Amino acid sequence: xxxxxxxxYARESEHEENEHEREGDEEVVCPECxxxxxxxxxHGETVCTECGLVVEEDEIDPGPEWRAFDAKEKxxxxxxxxxxxxxxxxxxxxxxxGWQDKDAYGNxxxxxxxxxxxxxxxxxERFRTRDSKERNLKQALGEIDRMASALGLPxxxxxxxxxxxxxxxxxxxxxxxxxxxxxxAALYAAARKxxxxxxxxxxxxxxxxxxxxxxxxxxxVVRELNLEIKxxxxxxxxxxxxxxxxxxxxxxxxxxQLLQNAKEQGVHSGKSPVGLAAAAVYASSLLTNEKxxxxxVSEVANISEVTIRNRYHELLEAEENVPGL
DNA sequence: ATGGTTTTTACTGCGTC
DNA sequence: GACGCGGTAAAAACCAT
Numbered sequence: 001x002x003x004x005x006x007x008x009y010a011r012e013s014e015h016e017e018n019e020h021e022r023e024g025d026e027e028v029v030c031p032e033c034x035x036x037x038x039x040x041x042x043h044g045e046t047v048c049t050e051c052g053l054v055v056e057e058d059e060i061d062p063g064p065e066w067r068a069f070d071a072k073e074k075x076x077x078x079x080x081x082x083x084x085x086x087x088x089x090x091x092x093x094x095x096x097x098g099w100q101d102k103d104a105y106g107n108x109x110x111x112x113x114x115x116x117x118x119x120x121x122x123x124x125e126r127f128r129t130r131d132s133k134e135r136n137l138k139q140a141l142g143e144i145d146r147m148a149s150a151l152g153l154p155x156x157x158x159x160x161x162x163x164x165x166x167x168x169x170x171x172x173x174x175x176x177x178x179x180x181x182x183x184x185a186a187l188y189a190a191a192r193k194x195x196x197x198x199x200x201x202x203x204x205x206x207x208x209x210x211x212x213x214x215x216x217x218x219x220x221v222v223r224e225l226n227l228e229i230k231x232x233x234x235x236x237x238x239x240x241x242x243x244x245x246x247x248x249x250x251x252x253x254x255x256x257q258l259l260q261n262a263k264e265q266g267v268h269s270g271k272s273p274v275g276l277a278a279a280a281v282y283a284s285s286l287l288t289n290e291k292x293x294x295x296x297v298s299e300v301a302n303i304s305e306v307t308i309r310n311r312y313h314e315l316l317e318a319e320e321n322v323p324g325l
Numbered sequence: 326a327t328g329g330t331t332t333t334t335a336c337t338g339c340g341t342c
Numbered sequence: 343g344a345c346g347c348g349g350t351a352a353a354a355a356c357c358a359t
Contacts, residue, residue, distance in 0.1 A: 306350095338349090
């Protein structure tokens, strides 16, 4: 996927390739010659029928390879179980032995059976967390979960954080770094990726790790894993501030509007997105007569009043330059 | 390390309730 | 006189080089 070299089938083999050709349902055309594309499910590629350019490689056919004509048959043919989740250190795939001494029908077990089950439980637990990586993961994911709930981050963010952590582990980024540090960094990155950013300070509050270390680890992880994280969009902070200050929808709408045409005029470059968002909320509260004080906003946004003042002047100036208002 | 930029801190003056 | 707000200067933090 990361390999950007374009592969191309030799023209001579064009006929052969065309024989394999499936009915392509793609509307798209070849970026090079404009010819039509055909998806070759056998090779997992999308190929141009004109020039043979391989447009997509390593595709996965997500569908079942069997057909079922009714529910019963589907039951019989389907070989998959519960979805896996990255939030559990073993992706939820390992065996679990119930703690109740009951058999599958709910009947109590004989004492002999009970002993046996106890032994099995012991060993199963040992296997489940066998090597250091597994144990490492288990702990890290626990941390991520704890911090995420403390910050009120939704499940998909935790999932993303788990994936990032898992990758970091696989790439051997851990040695020399604390588990908590990397876990926090992963969560920070995930929150930003999901458009529900939390500030470094907020992370620091719930993490056992110093701010500096989080920042350092975060930069490291982002670089090593080539995570692409755009600078935070000021708008993504607005809803949180608005609700923390118990302001109306109208304020939120107006604040977004302010930010948007500020964006169009390129007012914000290098300025902290949080400051911009805070200023927008403040300005908006004035415009809609739902006054909050600067210090209140600065409180929930963790930004100084001075910054709010500076930004909100800029925002209002930008507003005046808009012809359509 | 360094220099440029942004944010924070601290302080002051003004108007209002 | 306390409070909200605006402005300023200097210090601190941040970032790329």
